[in-house]
Amino acid sequence: MQAISDFIYVSQPGMANINVSTSIYKIESIQAATYQFTSYYHVLIIPNDGELITVIFEEKETGRDIVEDLKNFADSLNDYQVRLQLDYSNGKIRDLIVAHAFSPIDLKKETQSL
Amino acid sequence: MSKPRPQTLPFQFSRFDCDNYLLVNETGEYAFLGNSDFEKFVANELTPESTSYHELKSKHFLNTQHLAETLELITAKYRSRKRFISNFTSLHMLVITLKCCNDCSYCQVSAEGDDAKGFDMSPEVARKVVDYIFKSPSPSIKIEFQGGEPTLNWETIETTVLYAEQVNQKLKKNLDFVLCTNLVKIDTHQLLFLKEHRVHISTSLDGPRDIHDKNRLFRSGGGTYDRFVENLQNARRILGHDQVNALMTTTSDSVNRIDEVIAEYVKLGFGGVFLRSLNPYGLASIQAEHLGYPIELFVENFEKALDSIVQLNLNGTRFIEFYTNLLLTRILTPFSTGFVDLQSPSGAGISGAIYDHNGDVFPADEARMLARMGDHSFCMGNVFKDSYKSIFGGNLLREIVSKSCVEIMPYCSSCVYRSYCGADPVRNYSETGDFIGRRPNNDFCKKNKLIFDMLFRKLKRHDPDEMDVFWSWISCRSLDEIRGVVA
Numbered sequence: 001m002q003a004i005s006d007f008i009y010v011s012q013p014g015m016a017n018i019n020v021s022t023s024i025y026k027i028e029s030i031q032a033a034t035y036q037f038t039s040y041y042h043v044l045i046i047p048n049d050g051e052l053i054t055v056i057f058e059e060k061e062t063g064r065d066i067v068e069d070l071k072n073f074a075d076s077l078n079d080y081q082v083r084l085q086l087d088y089s090n091g092k093i094r095d096l097i098v099a100h101a102f103s104p105i106d107l108k109k110e111t112q113s114l
Numbered sequence: 115m116s117k118p119r120p121q122t123l124p125f126q127f128s129r130f131d132c133d134n135y136l137l138v139n140e141t142g143e144y145a146f147l148g149n150s151d152f153e154k155f156v157a158n159e160l161t162p163e164s165t166s167y168h169e170l171k172s173k174h175f176l177n178t179q180h181l182a183e184t185l186e187l188i189t190a191k192y193r194s195r196k197r198f199i200s201n202f203t204s205l206h207m208l209v210i211t212l213k214c215c216n217d218c219s220y221c222q223v224s225a226e227g228d229d230a231k232g233f234d235m236s237p238e239v240a241r242k243v244v245d246y247i248f249k250s251p252s253p254s255i256k257i258e259f260q261g262g263e264p265t266l267n268w269e270t271i272e273t274t275v276l277y278a279e280q281v282n283q284k285l286k287k288n289l290d291f292v293l294c295t296n297l298v299k300i301d302t303h304q305l306l307f308l309k310e311h312r313v314h315i316s317t318s319l320d321g322p323r324d325i326h327d328k329n330r331l332f333r334s335g336g337g338t339y340d341r342f343v344e345n346l347q348n349a350r351r352i353l354g355h356d357q358v359n360a361l362m363t364t365t366s367d368s369v370n371r372i373d374e375v376i377a378e379y380v381k382l383g384f385g386g387v388f389l390r391s392l393n394p395y396g397l398a399s400i401q402a403e404h405l406g407y408p409i410e411l412f413v414e415n416f417e418k419a420l421d422s423i424v425q426l427n428l429n430g431t432r433f434i435e436f437y438t439n440l441l442l443t444r445i446l447t448p449f450s451t452g453f454v455d456l457q458s459p460s461g462a463g464i465s466g467a468i469y470d471h472n473g474d475v476f477p478a479d480e481a482r483m484l485a486r487m488g489d490h491s492f493c494m495g496n497v498f499k500d501s502y503k504s505i506f507g508g509n510l511l512r513e514i515v516s517k518s519c520v521e522i523m524p525y526c527s528s529c530v531y532r533s534y535c536g537a538d539p540v541r542n543y544s545e546t547g548d549f550i551g552r553r554p555n556n557d558f559c560k561k562n563k564l565i566f567d568m569l570f571r572k573l574k575r576h577d578p579d580e581m582d583v584f585w586s587w588i589s590c591r592s593l594d595e596i597r598g599v600v601a
Contacts (some may be wrong), residue, residue, distance in 0.1 A: 020563040032528060035524060035525055036525060036553075038552075039552075039554060039555030040555075073455070075129070079127075079128075080528065082127075082156050083126075083127075083528055085156070086122060086124075087123075087158060089122060090122050090123055090124045091119070091124070092119075093123060093124055093181075093185065094124035094140065094182045096185060097124070097140055097185060097188055097189050097192055098140075098192070098521075100185065100186075100189045101192045101196065102193075102196075102199075107185050107186060107189075108182040108184040109333050110182075111181045111182045111185065114181070
């Protein structure tokens with residue numbers, strides 16, 4: 001049975017990378033998920049072979065549990081992918097709410113095209 | 115024919131704890147969902163047999179029919195929450211003088227000595243400022259006198275009040291005045307003027323004598339506590355007890371003694387306290403090493419203090435923590451709340467503006483403080499050189515607004531608390547050099563997220579006594595009224 005840590009490569013203390021499949025996670029999700037780790041890590045996203053992207057984490061200050069942080073990154077990645085999928089399905093509704101709030105539009109007509 | 119699948123409506127979410135997700139939508143409604151229900155919900159597989167389904171439907175997280183009508187309702191709520199945008203600038207702060215008789219260790223404006231020259235707003239500048247203030251479309255105008263210590267330039271305060279009242283005779287706006295004073299120099303003659311013109315007082319009290327006197331000192335030496343208390347009593351006697359409010363600033367001297375601060379506020383008869391952390395401006399920034407503390411420690415003690423304040427209320431003393439009250443009003447009601455420091459877009463310039471003693475206009479007090487430190491990036495113009503339109507409709511304010519909407523800011527846009535939160539472009543700029551700033555590790559973001567986390571833990575726990583206290587604050591009613599106890 002595989003574990004998440006099997007996919008985390010710790011090259012040296014405070015430095016690790018993880019490969020992410022772009023057939024499952026969109027680049028927007030990967031970027032958003034990495035952003036929240038930039039307080040503690042320098043992060044670089046680089047293309048790998050085929051559908052894989054490598055995300056490299058380098059600790060800014062020592063003392064972090066990098067494997068645990070990358071597991072949290074994996075959770076965060078899933079969350080951002082869900083957010084992206086939800087945005088595909090209802091992002092236009094959010095736009096309609098904001099537009100109608102400040103400058104009324106024909107909601108009946110607009111919702112028919114959703 | 116199969117029934118149409120429910121439509122998921124926009125919302126933000128976060129993993130709240132091991133077993134639950136927290137969801138918040140555009141109108142500020144929230145729901146906790148167990149992990150299993152959350153997974154079904156986002157996969158559009160939640161069925162009416164689930165109790166969550168009906169909660170989500172009633173709170174507009176999902177819709178089953180008549181989408182246009184549902185969106186009308188959602189939009190009305192959204193518009194109500196954003197009402198402050200259409201009202202435009204209502205809070206106008208005037209720097210009456212930069213002179214101050216105090217020499218506070220955390221002074222954010224680097225005030226000048228009380229005999230310094232060239233730092234007073236002249237009556238001529240004040241009248242011009244008032245002319246600009248009344249060009250604001252807002253139906254409500256609050257003029258706040260700031261400093262330095264504004265009472266050291268009393269002539270300009272009188273001029274401003276009388277002239278604003280004169281201008282308002284024609285415009286008939288809701289006009290309020292607030293004098294921000296340390297109270298140490300105010301005299302009976304001045305207090306009688308304030309009473310006659312219904313000017314409220316906002317003052318500063320950091321806690322019991324030793325805490326207050328640690329940082330709030332006379333320039334000539336010695337603590338200001340005794341004089342403060344003496345003049346507080348005089349002010350209340352003349353203006354009325356409730357016309358004087360106080361703010362505290364938490365420093366390293368008080369962060370572990372907040373209970374004593376609360377006790378002092380209760381002892382002196384204040385109806386509540388605004389537990390404020392230190393802001394990184396002026397001397398507070400320079401002396402951060404001595405005055406500062408980890409923001410996590412502040413929030414930890416904030417929670418303990420809130421618990422003791424709730425207990426105080428349950429024991430019969432009505433006492434409000436005002437920041438909690440503000441946030442809970444945003445979470446539990448659909449109403450717009452005016453608080454320029456936590457709005458989206460930021461209230462800087464569009465809800466509040468500050469006029470320096472020379473007529474320079476800034477979007478926020480902190481922006482004026484930056485100018486005092488030599489950075490004039492936020493100066494929107496001057497009332498003698500620039501038109502109202504170029505100041506309040508100019509590129510600078512437009513840029514501030516467009517870069518301070520949490521709905522589109524990195525990290526904020528997906529934050530579960532963004533419907534209740536706001537941005538501080540001035541602070542972002544002072545910390546990072548740009549209006550958008552960097553999260554999640556800045557203190558502004560950390561503090562607010564931790565406080566929201568704490569409040570949502572309380573909401574999830576739903577302790578009946580605690581919720582009664584919270585509702586009594588939000589609804590401005592007594593605990594007995596909330597509990598239906600008839601006298």
